[in-house]
Amino acid sequence: MTVMTPYRSGQRPGPDGFAQSLHAEWTKFRTVRGWVIAMIAAVVVAAGIGLLGTGAGTSTCQHAGGGPQRTGAACMITFAVGPGGEAVSDSFYFVRQPLTGDATITVRVTSLTGLLPSSSPNGPPAPTRPGLEEWAKAGIIIKQGTNQGSPYAAVMVAAGHGVRMQWNYTEDASGLPGAVGAASPRWLRLTRAGDVITGYDSADGTRWTQVATVTLPGLPSTVQAGLFTASPGDNQETQNFGGGVSGGGGPTQATAVIDRVSGLAGPLTGEYVGAATGSGIGQYRQAGGQFTVTGSGDIAPIPAGHGGPADSAATLTSYLLGTFAGLIALTVVAAMFMTAEYRRNLIRVTLAASPRRGRTLAAKAVVIGAVAFVAGLVSATVAVVAGTAITHARGYYGFPVAGPTVVRVVLGTAALAAVSAVLALAIGSMVRRSATAVAIAIAAIVLPYFLAVAAVVPLGAADWLLRITPAAGFALQQPYPAYPQVTAIYSALSGYFPLAPAAGLAVLCGWTAVALAGAAWLLRRRDA
Amino acid sequence: MEATIEVSGLRKRFGSAQALDGMSFTVLPGQVTGFVGPNGAGKSTTMRIILGLDAADAGTALIGGAAYRTLRHPLSHVGALLDAAALQPSRSARNHLLWLAHSQGLGGRRADEVLALTGLASVARRKAGGYSLGMRQRLGIAAALLGDPPVIMMDEPFNGMDPEGIVWMRGFLKSLAAEGRAVLVSSHLMSELQDTADHLIVIGRGQVIADTSVAALIEAASGERVELRTPARTEAMTVLAHAGATVAATAPGRLTVCGLPAQKIVAVLTDGHVPFTEVAAHRASLEEAYMELTKDAVEFPAGGARR
Numbered sequence: 001m002t003v004m005t006p007y008r009s010g011q012r013p014g015p016d017g018f019a020q021s022l023h024a025e026w027t028k029f030r031t032v033r034g035w036v037i038a039m040i041a042a043v044v045v046a047a048g049i050g051l052l053g054t055g056a057g058t059s060t061c062q063h064a065g066g067g068p069q070r071t072g073a074a075c076m077i078t079f080a081v082g083p084g085g086e087a088v089s090d091s092f093y094f095v096r097q098p099l100t101g102d103a104t105i106t107v108r109v110t111s112l113t114g115l116l117p118s119s120s121p122n123g124p125p126a127p128t129r130p131g132l133e134e135w136a137k138a139g140i141i142i143k144q145g146t147n148q149g150s151p152y153a154a155v156m157v158a159a160g161h162g163v164r165m166q167w168n169y170t171e172d173a174s175g176l177p178g179a180v181g182a183a184s185p186r187w188l189r190l191t192r193a194g195d196v197i198t199g200y201d202s203a204d205g206t207r208w209t210q211v212a213t214v215t216l217p218g219l220p221s222t223v224q225a226g227l228f229t230a231s232p233g234d235n236q237e238t239q240n241f242g243g244g245v246s247g248g249g250g251p252t253q254a255t256a257v258i259d260r261v262s263g264l265a266g267p268l269t270g271e272y273v274g275a276a277t278g279s280g281i282g283q284y285r286q287a288g289g290q291f292t293v294t295g296s297g298d299i300a301p302i303p304a305g306h307g308g309p310a311d312s313a314a315t316l317t318s319y320l321l322g323t324f325a326g327l328i329a330l331t332v333v334a335a336m337f338m339t340a341e342y343r344r345n346l347i348r349v350t351l352a353a354s355p356r357r358g359r360t361l362a363a364k365a366v367v368i369g370a371v372a373f374v375a376g377l378v379s380a381t382v383a384v385v386a387g388t389a390i391t392h393a394r395g396y397y398g399f400p401v402a403g404p405t406v407v408r409v410v411l412g413t414a415a416l417a418a419v420s421a422v423l424a425l426a427i428g429s430m431v432r433r434s435a436t437a438v439a440i441a442i443a444a445i446v447l448p449y450f451l452a453v454a455a456v457v458p459l460g461a462a463d464w465l466l467r468i469t470p471a472a473g474f475a476l477q478q479p480y481p482a483y484p485q486v487t488a489i490y491s492a493l494s495g496y497f498p499l500a501p502a503a504g505l506a507v508l509c510g511w512t513a514v515a516l517a518g519a520a521w522l523l524r525r526r527d528a
Numbered sequence: 529m530e531a532t533i534e535v536s537g538l539r540k541r542f543g544s545a546q547a548l549d550g551m552s553f554t555v556l557p558g559q560v561t562g563f564v565g566p567n568g569a570g571k572s573t574t575m576r577i578i579l580g581l582d583a584a585d586a587g588t589a590l591i592g593g594a595a596y597r598t599l600r601h602p603l604s605h606v607g608a609l610l611d612a613a614a615l616q617p618s619r620s621a622r623n624h625l626l627w628l629a630h631s632q633g634l635g636g637r638r639a640d641e642v643l644a645l646t647g648l649a650s651v652a653r654r655k656a657g658g659y660s661l662g663m664r665q666r667l668g669i670a671a672a673l674l675g676d677p678p679v680i681m682m683d684e685p686f687n688g689m690d691p692e693g694i695v696w697m698r699g700f701l702k703s704l705a706a707e708g709r710a711v712l713v714s715s716h717l718m719s720e721l722q723d724t725a726d727h728l729i730v731i732g733r734g735q736v737i738a739d740t741s742v743a744a745l746i747e748a749a750s751g752e753r754v755e756l757r758t759p760a761r762t763e764a765m766t767v768l769a770h771a772g773a774t775v776a777a778t779a780p781g782r783l784t785v786c787g788l789p790a791q792k793i794v795a796v797l798t799d800g801h802v803p804f805t806e807v808a809a810h811r812a813s814l815e816e817a818y819m820e821l822t823k824d825a826v827e828f829p830a831g832g833a834r835r
Contacts, residue, residue, distance in 0.1 A: 007531050007557060007678035007707055007708035007709045007710075008678065009604045009605075009675060009676045009677055009678060010676040011604050011632075011634060011638065011674075011675050011676040015633055016600040016601050016632070016633060020630065020631055020632065020633045021631060023630040023631070024627045024628070024630040024631035025627075026630075027623065027626055027627035027630050028616075028619075028627045031619050031620070031623035031624075031626070031627065032616060032618050032619055033618060034618055340616060344613055344614055344615060344616070344617075345610075345611050345613070345614040346614045346615065346616060348576070348579075348581050348610055348611065348614055349610075349614050349628070349671070350631075351580070351581055352579045352580075352581065352596075352602065352603075352606075352608055352610075353602065353603055353628050353631040353632065354602075354631050355580050355596060355597040355599065355602055356597075527576070527581065527582040527583060528576075528581040528582070
């Protein structure tokens with residue numbers, strides 16, 4: 001046999017590492033025009049659905065108290081804005097006096113009763129039926145002034161929630177539980193020391209417990225202080241199959257009996273702060289040391305969304321409503337980024353070129369995740385920026401949202417897209433067939449969200465779907481907090497999710513980590 | 529790195545079928561080694577195991593002494609063409625080579641070089657899905673050559689090629705071997721490897737049946753039969769029998785001689801002054817030799833299933 005010089009490769013390849021795997025997978029992605037087009041389509045569709053909802057159609061509205069039907073910009077509603085920039089309702093009956101410097105106000109509440117609306121055959125519902133809205137409240141309040149949205153702190157009894165201390169609309173702390181009555185009166189105390197206001201409660205007027213202490217920065221020396229009663233509108237609305245809201249409600253009122261008042265020395269003025277929901281609802285009587293204060297309205301944040309007072313306001317949620325459609329396109333591309341390799345045994349070429357299978361899978365995941373992140377970022381940015389601009393241009397009311405929250409929602413949408421894409425890729429790697437992988441990915445990520453948003457399943461079941469399935473990641477898009485102290489339909493359609501954004505992301509990431517681990521295990525174990 | 533493939537004691541079972549049953553052979557550099565056997569004999573399985581794509585139940589497959597999965601820049605050690613259809617149809621040929629090049633830390637220039645080498649430069653930007661099977665085979669060869677590897681492995685590269693392509697392929701494989709590379713080419717048709725392979729590994733039922741040079745295989749199959757044409761039949765039979773050969777008369781003026789090589793027969797006849805017009809060593813064709821070897825190893829013989 002002839003002796004040959006062994007052949008030496010003329011190629012001096014560069015480094016052999018993760019960067020080369022990444023480069024190869026990126027080249028693979030960008031050289032399939034269909035995938036690139038599908039990604040662009042995902043961006044356009046996701047942003048477009050939200051903008052279509054914002055830009056098209058005309059909203060119609062009718063005042064709760066009746067009157068002519070109005071359309072378009074005439075429907076524009078506005079809300080007072082609280083110290084944190086959020087929309088608030090600031091309407092209640094206030095028995096007040098100016099108060100200068102540090103002070104302590106103590107009262108005893110012996111009764112809280114009210115009226116709920118009942119529909120009358122001819123006319124809108126009016127508060128005629130005895131009963132209490134669960135968040136009807138009465139107590140002591142110290143407020144910067146009577147101007148709408150001004151800072152305050154208050155300690156109160158709430159009809160269904162015991163003693164509360166609430167301040168600056170969004171904050172709420174609980175004190176003594178139980179309903180107030182002649183047999184179980186509630187003593188309340190509010191002290192001011194500079195910017196610091198502290199609330200106390202007591203069942204007997206001797207043993208006091210602190211409920212909360214809060215700082216209202218920049219509180220002027222002279223504030224308005226006194227007794228108040230408020231009773232939020234009755235909300236009997238329910239979400240229907242398909243997402244619509246039906247049912248109704250109407251104005252309510254509450255009456256508190258308050259005595260043993262100390263710390264309010266000067267002449268008192270009874271005044272309705274904000275807009276009264278009906279004539280003659282706010283009033284007070286003083287007989288000896290006993291005050292009977294009747295009022296309606298609420299001192300609380302206004303939740304965005306359907307079925308509430310902000311129903312017709314444009315929200316970040318409505319701008320981002322197309323996310324689910326973008327995710328469908330995205331999961332198809334992400335799953336196919338893997339399953340296309342199996343369709344024609346291209347996986348063998350891939351794994352012959354990059355035999356470290358875990359690394360190859362990781363490179364694929366990083367590429368599709370990064371592509372999806374950018375798609376999500378572009379789509380959400382366009383939707384929010386253009387949506388806001390259209391809302392303003394059309395003269396509609398854009399529900400206020402804090403800047404950092406907008407950034408979190410936009411980045412969160414990008415993260416939702418990225419992690420969902422990686423999950424779809426991992427599913428594709430495990431099942432190796434395009435149709436099956438896409439079906440599973442959509443069923444896991446988009447379907448639970450869709451069932452919840454369209455109210456195909458009841459609200460409670462929808463909440464569970466949004467807690468335990470990968471769709472929990474949609475929580476990243478929640479722009480407005482849900483307030484336990486305000487009764488509303490906190491549904492996915494309105495942009496409310498049962499988990500906090502970080503927790504929702506964690507659930508989605510958990511599913512993805514499990515799927516990716518399974519994919520890596522199977523990829524290493526199976527013959528290619 | 530030594531340009532060799534060493535396969536030792538490979539066993540692989542797919543369900544109830546024993547695909548490989550102790551497969552062992554070595555592929556040496558500088559020659560084209562034909563890897564032949566009937567369909568289902570285990571050629572593709574062996575190649576997938578060599579490339580680390582399938583895991584063997586037992587045994588080892590080494591490239592220059594190392595397992596494939598441990599190689600860095602594997603495409604600069606082994607270039608393989610397993611399946612010319614393993615392409616994303618919507619990706620252009622150049623982009624197919626480009627991602628492969630990037631996976632090895634190579635650039636687009638190398639992709640252009642192998643495209644030129646395989647005659648695909650003019651159609652490189654077309655979608656690979658529109659390629660004929662012959663063009664796809666060329667693209668697969670371009671991919672195999674990307675890392676300029678010392679070991680080349682191809683599974684049925686002649687499939688679907690037109691006669692012109694087959695001629696090109698044969699020359700190409702020979703030139704690769706002539707550069708000192710180890711070239712392993714599988715086929716289920718021995719005729720495709722005639723005039724191409726220097727060495728043959730014949731397999732059947734997951735085992736090696738013969739591991740031999742092409743010349744030795746033909747010689748073994750031919751026996752030492754020589755056809756002799758002579759007008760002096762009796763004299764020829766006498767002198768040849770005397771020299772130790774077995775002689776049989778097959779036709780008027782024709783003899784078949786066994787037991788003596790052709791040169792010796794010529795010498796004996798010349799010495800005995802016996803006239804003859806033709807002495808021809810009988811040569812079995814490669815196909816005959818192959819059929820002889822594999823007749824017991826055909827998995828699905830024509831004329832009825834065996835299992």
